[in-house]
Amino acid sequence: MLKTFMFTASILIIILTLISFWIPLIKPDSEKLSPYECGFDPLGSARLPYSMRFFLVAILFLLFDLEIALLLPSPWATQIIHPPQMAFFAYFVLLLLTLGFVYEWYQGGLEWAE
Template sequence: MNLIMTILFIAVALSSVLAIVSFWLPQMNPDAEKLSPYECGFDPLGSARLPFSLRFFLVAILFLLFDLEIALLLPLPWGDQLHSPTETLFWAATVLILLTLGLIYEWTQGGLEWAE
């Protein structure tokens, strides 16, 4: 217990010191050259802020959600070794049903359609 408290104290102290020092160290000297985008020594040809498809962003968010679902369900084979494997399977089924309902909702709302 003493070792855990020592490690926790060191981690919190080090994090606090680094966070405080990060506010003191940087020297902000903005000028036109530092604020301009750099393209291999040439002046920029177009805007540095190009828009991207909102559909692509939506599909990327959905991918992250379902990837997180897989990460949550990966330890499921070891869940039957717990005291109550039926409870583990219940919560896994609940997660699957909830995300399946979300996918059906996105599908019916047309969120997965590329062409408008």
């Protein structure tokens, strides 16, 4: 049983790897062959200024990513001695992040175009 599974998985890996190398070569064009640099021209000047909005979006993403990392262990924390305490801290973290999000929204930090 295990040998059959390993053989099937190996064959599937080989097939998917070959397909992933073969598909991009079907119709190469200038867009596929050029390096991608976050929407900027990679061959132009590297000293062009860009908006601070990119950094704001990245910081907001990291903030809410951290929220998920903090709240993921919550279901397993119900097995501790004081589950209401765990729920209080989880709701407190959510409240702080929601208040920060609302503040950012009202300050106009989420508006992409001015």
